[in-house]
Amino acid sequence: MTGRPEKHSLTLRGHRTSVSMEVEFWEAFRALATARAVSLNTLAAEIDATRPPDVGLASAIRVHILKSLKA
Secondary structure: OOOOEEEEEEEEOOEEEEEEEEHHHHHHHHHHHHHHOOOHHHHHHHHHHHOOOOOOHHHHHHHHHHHHHHO
8 A cells, every 4th residue: 555645637527626545546446437337537427426515526436436345
């Protein structure tokens, strides 16, 4: 584990945004998108559309990954 978050840019509904997560979460996020045959941007937009307004996108992605792995 690197411990240091990496920042990556995503496009959500035509707008660029940056998300910082640890390398392991990026790897799991990519694997989940690949398994669903969707792009990272598409998966991030789906997560963004359902997250509560007081929850950051990176946190919502981490929780989505965890729930997917537990399912």
